[in-house]
Amino acid sequence: MASEPQTLDFEKIKAFVEHVFGFLSGATVSGMIYLGDRLGLYRALQGAGALTSDELARKTGLSERWVREWLRAQAGAKLLDYTGDGRFELSLEGTFVLAEENSPAFAAGGFHSLPQQFAVLEQLPQAFKTGVGLPYDAFGAEGAVGVERFLAPWFRAFLVPVALPRLDGVVSKLERGATAADVGCGAGVALIEMAKAYPKTNFHGYDISQHALSRARENQRNAGVQNVTFHDAQTDALPGDGRFDFITTFDCLHDMAHPDVVIRAIRRAIKPDGTWLIADINGKPTFEENLERNPMVAMMYSISVMSCMSSALSEPGGAGLGTLGFTEPVAREMTTAAGFTRFTRHDFENPVNAYYEVRP
Ligand SMILES: C[S@@+](CC[C@H](N)C(=O)[O-])C[C@H]1O[C@@H](n2cnc3c(N)ncnc32)[C@H](O)[C@@H]1O
Numbered sequence: 043m044a045s046e047p048q049t050l051d052f053e054k055i056k057a058f059v060e061h062v063f064g065f066l067s068g069a070t071v072s073g074m075i076y077l078g079d080r081l082g083l084y085r086a087l088q089g090a091g092a093l094t095s096d097e098l099a100r101k102t103g104l105s106e107r108w109v110r111e112w113l114r115a116q117a118g119a120k121l122l123d124y125t126g127d128g129r130f131e132l133s134l135e136g137t138f139v140l141a142e143e144n145s146p147a148f149a150a151g152g153f154h155s156l157p158q159q160f161a162v163l164e165q166l167p168q169a170f171k172t173g174v175g176l177p178y179d180a181f182g183a184e185g186a187v188g189v190e191r192f193l194a195p196w197f198r199a200f201l202v203p204v205a206l207p208r209l210d211g212v213v214s215k216l217e218r219g220a221t222a223a224d225v226g227c228g229a230g231v232a233l234i235e236m237a238k239a240y241p242k243t244n245f246h247g248y249d250i251s252q253h254a255l256s257r258a259r260e261n262q263r264n265a266g267v268q269n270v271t272f273h274d275a276q277t278d279a280l281p282g283d284g285r286f287d288f289i290t291t292f293d294c295l296h297d298m299a300h301p302d303v304v305i306r307a308i309r310r311a312i313k314p315d316g317t318w319l320i321a322d323i324n325g326k327p328t329f330e331e332n333l334e335r336n337p338m339v340a341m342m343y344s345i346s347v348m349s350c351m352s353s354a355l356s357e358p359g360g361a362g363l364g365t366l367g368f369t370e371p372v373a374r375e376m377t378t379a380a381g382f383t384r385f386t387r388h389d390f391e392n393p394v395n396a397y398y399e400v401r402p
Pocket of ligand 1: 189194227228
């Protein structure tokens with residue numbers, strides 16, 4: 043039977059075009075946020091009241107014409123308030139999100155490595171053909187700084203005061219003096235925060251990214267903490283002799299090519315009464331649930347293709363879990379398979395992550 047000829051609904055096409063260009067708008071405004079952060083424009087606007095382009099250009103030492111165009115783009119995106127007479131203001135809320143690096147709501151760090159993230163798009167067509175992804179180091183040194191600045195606000199505001207006290211017996215061990223490791227430590231911000239709070243404990247960071255490790259050592263020097271040692275996990279692996287009282291993995295198991303191997307290594311490395319704190323993306327158990335209930339679903343799967351799944355497929359036989367792939371059921375299954383017997387879920391003031399306290 044011949045199917046009915048379809049009639050084109052021009053209103054629907056128009057709406058679809060607007061929907062598509064909304065993403066181009068997001069991408070271009072993202073580029074402007076990157077520039078505002080990199081050039082110190084948000085920091086110059088912080089607490090300065092309503093400025094003209096001329097005033098902001100003089101404050102930052104930049105060219106007025108370029109600053110004027112940037113300001114207009116920011117007002118169009120409703121990131122700055124236009125107060126009339128050519129004046130633009132960063133609101134108090136905007137300050138916390140775009141200018142104040144130490145605020146828990148700071149988000150501009152998430153735009154730090156935008157150029158590197160978009161640059162890998164050139165290499166991803168090949169990855170789609172071969173199935174092999176790119177490691178974290180493909181984003182270069184700025185990629186490691188970008189991950190650091192994206193995730194650091196939570197570590198600085200919540201890890202020591204909010205999360206650790208909720209874990210059974212961990213704080214008293216760290217206070218007395220213990221041995222702890224952060225696997226997939228990146229630029230080391232979590233470890234350095236813990237090392238400052240618990241000077242009697244020896245902390246060890248493991249990562250395979252040379253850029254992240256060199257940034258971690260630089261961060262350690264700047265913080266002046268002595269009780270942290272960073273290890274290249276490729277040549278100096280996590281020791282399997284049950285020496286660690288406390289192990290953490292923050293937002294990295296879903297990025298790993300072989301998370302099962304790392305989870306088994308953590309099981310061998312941890313003391314019988316030790317604790318492992320896992321932070322990973324709070325993905326829903328099924329794609330359908332993510333589609334319906336996760337407002338960040340499109341961004342999460344896109345980041346997965348550009349970074350997380352790519353990294354998790356960067357070695358032969360990679361698991362390729364991807365950004366939303368280390369869900370609670372997966373976490374329970376993989377930790378149980380490695381010999382862990384206790385599993386408690388926590389929520390620690392983070393809309394993106396779930397936290398699991400796992401014990402032998
Ligand atoms: C999203 S980053 C998170 C870094 C850090 N935990 C943080 O929260 O800032 C993921 C990290 O996992 C690291 N990684 C991937 N596979 C690894 C492995 N097999 N062993 C150790 N680290 C690994 C990457 O190099 C990267 O630094």
